[in-house]
Amino acid sequence: MTGETYPTHEKRRGFKNKVIIxxxxxxxxxxxxxxxxILINILKEGLRALSPGFLFHLPKPPGEEGGxxxxxxxxxxxxxxxxxxxxxxxxxxxxxxxxxxxKDSKLAEVIRISADVLQGVPSIVIxxxxxxxxxxxxxxxxxxxxxVALALMxxxxxxxxxxxxxRLVPDILREASLALGVPYWRTVLKxxxxxxxxxxxxxxxxxxxxxxxxxxxxxxxxxxxxxMTWNPMEPMNALPLVIFNYAxxxxxxxxxxxWGAAVVLTFMVLGLNVLSRLxxxxxxxxx
Amino acid sequence: METLPIIFxxxxxCAYYGDFMAIKHxxxxxxxxxxxxxxxxxxxxxxxxxxxxxxxxxxxxxxxISGKIFLRDEDILKLDPIVVRRKVGMVFQRPNPxxxxxxxxxxxxxxxxxxxxIPRQVADFIVEEALRKAALWDEVKDILHRRGTFLSGGxxxxxCIARALAVKPEVLLMDEPTSALDPKATLQIENLIVELKETxxxxxxxxxxxxxxxxxxxxxxxxxxxxxEFGPTAEVFTNPKDPRTEEYLTGKFS
Amino acid sequence: xxxxxxxxxxxxDLAFQKIATGMGxxxxxxxxxxxxxxxxxxxxxxxxxGLRFLWTTTWDPVSLQFGALPFLVGTLITSFLALIIAAPxxxxxxxxxxxxxxxxxxxxxxxxxxxxxxxxSVIYGLWALFYLVPLVRWFEMKIGAxxxxxxxxxxxxxxxxxxxPYALSVAxxxxxLVPDDLKEAAYGLGATRWETxxxxxxxxxxxxxxxxIVLALGRALGETMAVTMVIGNRSAMPxxxxxxxxxxxxxxxxxxxxxxxxVHLAALVEIGLLLFIITVIVxxxxxxIIIRLKVK
Numbered sequence: 001m002t003g004e005t006y007p008t009h010e011k012r013r014g015f016k017n018k019v020i021i022x023x024x025x026x027x028x029x030x031x032x033x034x035x036x037x038i039l040i041n042i043l044k045e046g047l048r049a050l051s052p053g054f055l056f057h058l059p060k061p062p063g064e065e066g067g068x069x070x071x072x073x074x075x076x077x078x079x080x081x082x083x084x085x086x087x088x089x090x091x092x093x094x095x096x097x098x099x100x101x102x103k104d105s106k107l108a109e110v111i112r113i114s115a116d117v118l119q120g121v122p123s124i125v126i127x128x129x130x131x132x133x134x135x136x137x138x139x140x141x142x143x144x145x146x147x148v149a150l151a152l153m154x155x156x157x158x159x160x161x162x163x164x165x166x167r168l169v170p171d172i173l174r175e176a177s178l179a180l181g182v183p184y185w186r187t188v189l190k191x192x193x194x195x196x197x198x199x200x201x202x203x204x205x206x207x208x209x210x211x212x213x214x215x216x217x218x219x220x221x222x223x224x225x226x227x228m229t230w231n232p233m234e235p236m237n238a239l240p241l242v243i244f245n246y247a248x249x250x251x252x253x254x255x256x257x258x259w260g261a262a263v264v265l266t267f268m269v270l271g272l273n274v275l276s277r278l279x280x281x282x283x284x285x286x287x
Numbered sequence: 288m289e290t291l292p293i294i295f296x297x298x299x300x301c302a303y304y305g306d307f308m309a310i311k312h313x314x315x316x317x318x319x320x321x322x323x324x325x326x327x328x329x330x331x332x333x334x335x336x337x338x339x340x341x342x343x344x345x346x347x348x349x350x351x352i353s354g355k356i357f358l359r360d361e362d363i364l365k366l367d368p369i370v371v372r373r374k375v376g377m378v379f380q381r382p383n384p385x386x387x388x389x390x391x392x393x394x395x396x397x398x399x400x401x402x403x404x405i406p407r408q409v410a411d412f413i414v415e416e417a418l419r420k421a422a423l424w425d426e427v428k429d430i431l432h433r434r435g436t437f438l439s440g441g442x443x444x445x446x447c448i449a450r451a452l453a454v455k456p457e458v459l460l461m462d463e464p465t466s467a468l469d470p471k472a473t474l475q476i477e478n479l480i481v482e483l484k485e486t487x488x489x490x491x492x493x494x495x496x497x498x499x500x501x502x503x504x505x506x507x508x509x510x511x512x513x514x515x516e517f518g519p520t521a522e523v524f525t526n527p528k529d530p531r532t533e534e535y536l537t538g539k540f541s
Numbered sequence: 542x543x544x545x546x547x548x549x550x551x552x553x554d555l556a557f558q559k560i561a562t563g564m565g566x567x568x569x570x571x572x573x574x575x576x577x578x579x580x581x582x583x584x585x586x587x588x589x590x591g592l593r594f595l596w597t598t599t600w601d602p603v604s605l606q607f608g609a610l611p612f613l614v615g616t617l618i619t620s621f622l623a624l625i626i627a628a629p630x631x632x633x634x635x636x637x638x639x640x641x642x643x644x645x646x647x648x649x650x651x652x653x654x655x656x657x658x659x660x661x662s663v664i665y666g667l668w669a670l671f672y673l674v675p676l677v678r679w680f681e682m683k684i685g686a687x688x689x690x691x692x693x694x695x696x697x698x699x700x701x702x703x704x705x706p707y708a709l710s711v712a713x714x715x716x717x718l719v720p721d722d723l724k725e726a727a728y729g730l731g732a733t734r735w736e737t738x739x740x741x742x743x744x745x746x747x748x749x750x751x752x753x754i755v756l757a758l759g760r761a762l763g764e765t766m767a768v769t770m771v772i773g774n775r776s777a778m779p780x781x782x783x784x785x786x787x788x789x790x791x792x793x794x795x796x797x798x799x800x801x802x803x804v805h806l807a808a809l810v811e812i813g814l815l816l817f818i819i820t821v822i823v824x825x826x827x828x829x830i831i832i833r834l835k836v837k
Contacts, residue, residue, distance in 0.1 A: 008731065017733035021641065027633030031705055035657055038668050038702075045671075093564035101558055102565060113828075114569040120824035121575060122763025124790045125813045128797070132578045152575075155568060172383045176447070179341060180397040180454060181373035183550035185557035190400050194387040213661025216765040216790070220797050240663045240766075247667045248770060255671070262664045273659045277652070369550055 046263025049256045055264070059226055059237075062251035069261050071228040075236040076265075079146045079222055080212050082232060087151030088158060088204060092193075095162025095200075100188050112160075119156035123216040126152050130221045143229075143236035146222030150211040157210065161203025165196040202279040209272035213265060215240035239265045294319035294458060294488050295340060300354035302335050302344055309335045311512040312354075317505070322480060322489045324503035324520065326496070328535060331509040333492045337460045340490065341375040342368040358457070373397075376451035376487075377460045381467045382443035384435030384450070391431040393446055394418060397454035413453055420486070421449035422479050441472025445479065452487070459483065461491040465498070477502050496536065500524055508532045576817070583811035585804050594811060600776040600792075602800070607808035609815060611778045615788040616816075618693055618779070619768060620761040623700035628754065631708035635750070636738060638709070639716030651713065658706035666770035669699040674771060686783040691773035694782050699767045708757035715749030716742060748834045755827040763820050765790040789816045 057068025094111065102108030130149035135141055169192050177187040193200070218224075223235040224245060239261050246258035295317035302310035309332045317323050325333040338344040339352055342363065356363050363371045384393045394414045398405055405413070414431070418424040423445040427438070435446055444464060451459060461480075465473040480489055480502050493499050499506055500520065507517040508529070516523060516532045527533045580587075590597065590607060597608020634654075638647045677698070678690030719742045727737040743750075773785025774795045787795065789812050800806040 013733050013736070017735040020735045024633045024636055025641065027630050028637035031630045031634065031702070034702055035654075035706070037672070038660075038665070039657075041668055041672055042664065090564050090567060093561045094568050097561035097565035101561060107562075107565070111565045111568050114572040116824065116828060117821055118568065118572050118575075120759055120763070120820050122765065122790055122816055122820055124763070124765045124793050125575070125579070125817050128582070128793065128810055128813045129575050129578050131797075132582050133574075152571065155571070159568065170383070172379060172381060173385060175343060175346075175377075176379065176383045176385070176450075177396070177400060178346065179343060179372055179377035179379075180400065180450070181369050181371075182397070182400040183369055183554050185550070185554045186400055186402070188557070191385055191387075195385070197387070209659060213659075213663070215661070215663040216794060219794055223798075240661060243663045243667055244766060244770070247663075247670055258667055262667050266660060266664060269659055269661060270656055273656055277655075367551075 042259070042262055042266055045256075045259035046266075049260025050263065054257070054260050058228060059242075059257075062249065062254050067253070067257055069239065069242055069257065069264070071225060072237040072239045072242045072261060073264070074228060074230070075143065075222070075225070075238040076212060076240075076268075078230065078232070079143050079218070079236060079238055080150065080208060082143065082147035083150035083154060083211060084204070084208065086147055087154040087207075090151075091155045091158035092162050092200060094155075094159045095166060096188060096193070098159070098163040099166035100184075100192065112163075115156040115159050118152065121152075123153065123214050124219075127217040127219055127221060130217060135221055138233070141221060141223035141235035142233050143222050144232040146218045146236065146238070147232070149217035149221050150214065153211050153214065153217065154204075154207040157207040158200075158203050161206070162196075162200050165199030165203070166192055168199070169195045198279060199283055202276050202283065205272055205276035205279065209269050209276065212272065213240055213269050215244050219244075239268075291318040291321065293317065294359060295490070296357040297339075298355040298357070300336075300339060300356060301352070302332070302339050303349075303351040303353075304347065305349040309512050310339065313514045315507060315514055315517055317488065317490060319488050320484055320486075321504040322484050322491060322502055323505040323507060324499040325490065325492045325507050325509065326494065326499055326535070327509035327515075329494070330511075332512040333509050334462055335512075336509065337377075337462060337490055337492055340458070341377050341460055342371050343377065373454055374456055375458045375460060376454065376456035377462065378444070378447050378451055378464050380463045382440060382447050384438075384443050384446050386434065386436050388435060389432045390427050390435050390438075390446060393435045394449050394453050396450055417449040417453040418446075420452050420483065421445045422475065422482070423449055439472070440468050441475055444468060444472070444476060448476075448479070448483075452483075456487060458488045458490060461489065463492055463494065465493075465495070473498075508535065510535070579810060579814040579817055583807050583814050586807035586811040589804055590808075594808075595815075598778045600808075602796070602802070602805050605802060605804050607804070609789070609808075609812055611776060612787055612789040612792050612812055613815070615693065615772070615779060615786040616762060616790070618782075619697045619700055619772070619788055620758060622693075622697035622782075623704060623761050624754065624758055626697065626701035627705045627708060627757070631705050631712060631753075631757075632750070634705075634709045635712030635716055636742075639713040640738060640742060641734070651710070654706045655710055658710065662703065662764060662766040663770075665699055665703050666767035669695065669767060669771045673698060681783055686781070689773060689783065689785055691771050691785055692783050693772065693779055693786050696768045696772040696786075696788070699771055700761050700764055703764065703767060704757040704761050707760060708753050711753030711756060712746070712750045715746040715753065718749070719745045748830055752827050752830040752834065755823060755830060759820055759823040759827060762823060763790060763816065765794050769794045789813075 053066055054068045055073060056070050057066055058071055060067035098108050098111060102111065126149050130145050134145035134148050173191055173195060174187055177191045218238055218241055222238060224241040225235045225237045229236055242261045243258045246254035293316045297313055297315050300310055300313045301308060325336060327333050335344060339356065344350050345352060352364060358374060385396060388396060391414055392399060394417050395410060415424060418427065423442060426442060435443065438446060465476050477498060483489060503520045505518065506520045506523045508515045508523065510531050516527060516529045523532065524536060527536060586607060594609050596610050598610045599606045599608050600611055638651055673695055674690040677695045678688045681688045723741055723745065724737055727741045768788055769791040772787060772791050774787060775785035776787050776792055779786040793809050793813055797809055800809060
C-alpha cells in the first residue's frame with residue numbers, strides 16, 4: 001500500500017540543471033580572458049623593452065637612449081633585504097612566544113588580534129606611518145624608511161606562519177630534549193625551531209613575495225633615486241617605483257621601460273610564490 | 288625480601304593535576320640495578336608516577352608534587368630539575384629521534400643541545416659505546432650520518448635508548464617503550480632491557496603482563512593513584528597479597 | 542668534559558622567555574603606535590575641521606579648506622561596485638573549481654589563480670592604464686558619456702579584476718570543505734547537480750563565502766596603486782560614474798609628496814586615519830564571522 005506518488009519533473013529539472021550549470025561554467029571561465037590577456041600583455045610589452053643593457057644601465061632622462069633599471073633592481077633587493085633583516089627576527093621570536101609560552105593566554109590572543117589588524121592596514125597608511133617615524137626625524141627620504149615600512153607589512157605574515165609551524169612540532173620532541181636535561185630555551189632554539197625551519201622559511205618567502213611588489217609604502221619613504229646608491233640613509237629607487245613613475249609620465253620611451261620593469265618584477269614575484277608553494281607542498285607531503 | 292641497595296625512595300609522594308590527585312601518598316623503595324615494572328589499569332597513575340621521578344610531571348600546567356623523592360641520598364625535589372634529568376633518563380612510548388639530526392648527532396644530543404664541546408675522538412667513542420649498549424651498533428655503524436627517521440620503529444626506539452644512555456644516567460625510566468612496536472622489535476627491546484640492568488636501574492611502565500613477567504625483577508601495582516602492592520615479580524604474580532592485584536592479574540579489569 | 546653548571550640555565554631560560562614575550566608585545570605596541578601616530582599627525586586637521594570633515598565636499602589646497610566626503614564616496618563606490626562586478630564571477634568560479642571541475646584540471650587552475658593574486662597592484666595599474674582605459678573610453682563614446690577613459694568606472698573594473706582571484710580562492714576553499722556525505726545524501730535522493738549545489742553546498746558554505754566577500758571588501762578598500770593610476774586624480778565630488786575622482790588611498794598617494802602646508806598634510810593623514818579605522822572594522826568583522834564559522 002504505497003502513499004501518493006508525487007511528480008518529480010525529471011525532464012524539467014534536468015533541463016534547468018543543464019542551463020544553470022552551463023551559466024556557472026561560462027561565468028567561471030569568463031574572467032580567465034582578462035587575466036590571461038594581462039599576462040600576455042605584460043610579456044609582450046615587457047619583452048620588447050628588455051634589451052641587453054636594460055638591466056645594467058642607469059635611468060636616463062626621457063628621450064635619451066639606453067636608459068635602464070639597474071639602480072631599481074639593486075634598490076629592490078636592498079630595501080627588501082634590509083626589511084627582512086629588520087622584520088624577521090622580531091617576527092620569529094614573536095611566533096616563538098605565541099607557540100611556546102603564550103599559547104592560549106589572554107596576552108597571546110591580544111597579540112594575535114594585533115597581528116591580524118596590522119596585516120589589514122592599507123599599505124599607503126603604512127607609508128604614512130613610516131614617514132612619520134623615520135623620514136621626518138631624519139629630515140629626508142631614505143631606503144631605511146622604506147625598509148621599515150615593508151618590515152611592518154612582513155611581520156604579521158611571518159608571525160602567524162611561525163606560530164602555526166612551531167605548534168605542529170610534536171610535544172614529544174620537546175619532552176625528549178627536556179628529559180635529557182636540556183633547558184627549555186635551548187630546547188626551543190635547537191630542537192623546536194630547527195624542526196620547523198622549512199615551514200618558517202616558507203612563511204618568509206611568502207612575505208617577501210608580497211612586499212617585493214609593494215609601491216605605496218615606498219612612495220614617500222624610499223621615494224626613488226635617479227642614481228645608484230648602496231646607502232640606506234639615502235633615497236633609493238625600486239622596481240615598483242619605476243613602474244609607477246614611468247607609467248604615469250607622458251613619455252613613450254619611459255612607458256616602454258615601465259613594461260620592462262614590470263616583466264622583471266612579475267617574474268621575481270611569481271618565482272618567489274612558486275618556490276614557496278613548492279616548499280609548502282613538500283612539508284605537507286612529509287607529514 | 289633480601290636487602291638490596293635502594294636507588295630511588297619516595298616518601299608520601301602526592302602528585303596533582305590542578306585539584307585532581309593522581310598519585311596518592313606513595314611510599315616505595317626501588318632497588319638498584321634491577322628492573323622494576325610499574326603496572327596497573329589505565330588511569331591508575333603509573334605514567335604520572337615515573338614522570339615525577341625525572342620531574343617531567345611539573346611541566347604540565349597546573350601540576351604539583353608534594354612529598355619527598357630520594358635519589359640515593361638527595362631529595363630530587365630540592366635539586367635543579369635539569370640536574371635530575373641528567374641522572375634519570377627517559378625513553379618514551381613512541382620513538383622520538385630528533386628529525387633534523389643524524390643518527391650520530393641524535394646519540395650525542397644530550398651534549399650537543401647543551402653546547403658542550405667534545406673532541407671528535409671522544410665523541411666517536413661515546414656514540415659507539417652507547418649504540419653498542421643499545422644493541423644497535425652493528426646495524427647502523429655504516430650509516431651514522433643518515434637521518435634517524437629512516438630507521439624502522441624498533442631501531443628508532445633503540446636509538447632513543449642509546450641517546451638516553453649516552454649521558455650516563457643512573458636510572459632509565461621507560462614509559463611503555465614497546466607498545467608502538469611489532470612483536471619482533473618488542474622482543475629485541477625486552478632482551479636489551481635485561482642486559483641493561485647491569486649498568487643502569489630500569490623502571491618500566493607497562494600494561495603488558497607477560498612482558499612484566501618476563502623481564503622484571505620487581506613489580507609495583509598501582510590502582511587509582513595508590514600503590515597497592517610491591518614486591519619481587521615472582522611473588523606478586525603468583526601470590527598477590529591484595530585482592531585488587533589479584534583481580535588485575537586475572538584480567539577482571541585492565 | 543664539562544658538565545653543565547646546575548642553576549646557570551635558569552637565568553637564560555628567563556631571559557629568553559622575556560625576549561620572546563617582548564617581541565610579541567612589540568607587535569601590539571606597533572599597532573597601537575600606528576593608530577597614535579595617525580591621530581597625532583592628523584591633529585591639526587582634526588582641530589581645524591572637527592566632525593565636519595566627514596561630510597564636507599570641498600577639498601581646496603589653496604584656501605586650505607578640506608573635507609573627506611569626495612574620497613569616502615570614491616572609495617565606497619569603487620569598492621562596492623568592484624564587489625558587485627566580481628562577486629558573480631568569483632562565486633561561479635568557486636563553484637566550478639570547488640565542485641564541478643575534476644581535481645585533475647581544478648588543481649592546476651587553482652594554482653594559477655593563486656599566482657595571479659600575487660601580481661603586484663602597480664602592474665595591474667600599468668596594464669589598466671594602457672589596455673583598459675582605451676577600452677572604457679571607446680565604450681564611453683559609444684554611450685555618450687564624457688570619454689575620459691579614466692575615472693570611477695575604470696577604477697572599479699580594475700579593482701574587480703584584482704579582488705576576483707582572492708575572493709574566488711576563499712570561496713572555493715569553503716566549498717571544498719563541504720562534507721562528502723552530505724552531498725552524497727542529496728544525490729542519493731535524486732537531486733541534480735545544481736539542486737545539490739543550491740540546497741546543500743551553498744547553505745553550508747554560506748558563512749565562509751560571506752567572510753570571503755568581507756575579506757575581499759577589506760582588500761578593495763585599501764587598494765592603492767592600480768586605483769591611483771586610473772581614477773583620474775580629481776579631488777572633488779564625483780558627479781557620475783564616468784567622472785574623474787579620487788579614493789581615500791589614491792588622494793594620499795597623489796598629493797602627499799606635494800603637500801606643502803601643514804594643514805594639507807594633516808588632512809591627508811586624517812584621511813589615512815579614516816581609512817585605517819574602516820579597514821580595521823571590516824577585517825575584525827571578517828574575523829568574527831570566521832570564528833563563528835569554526836564554532837559551528
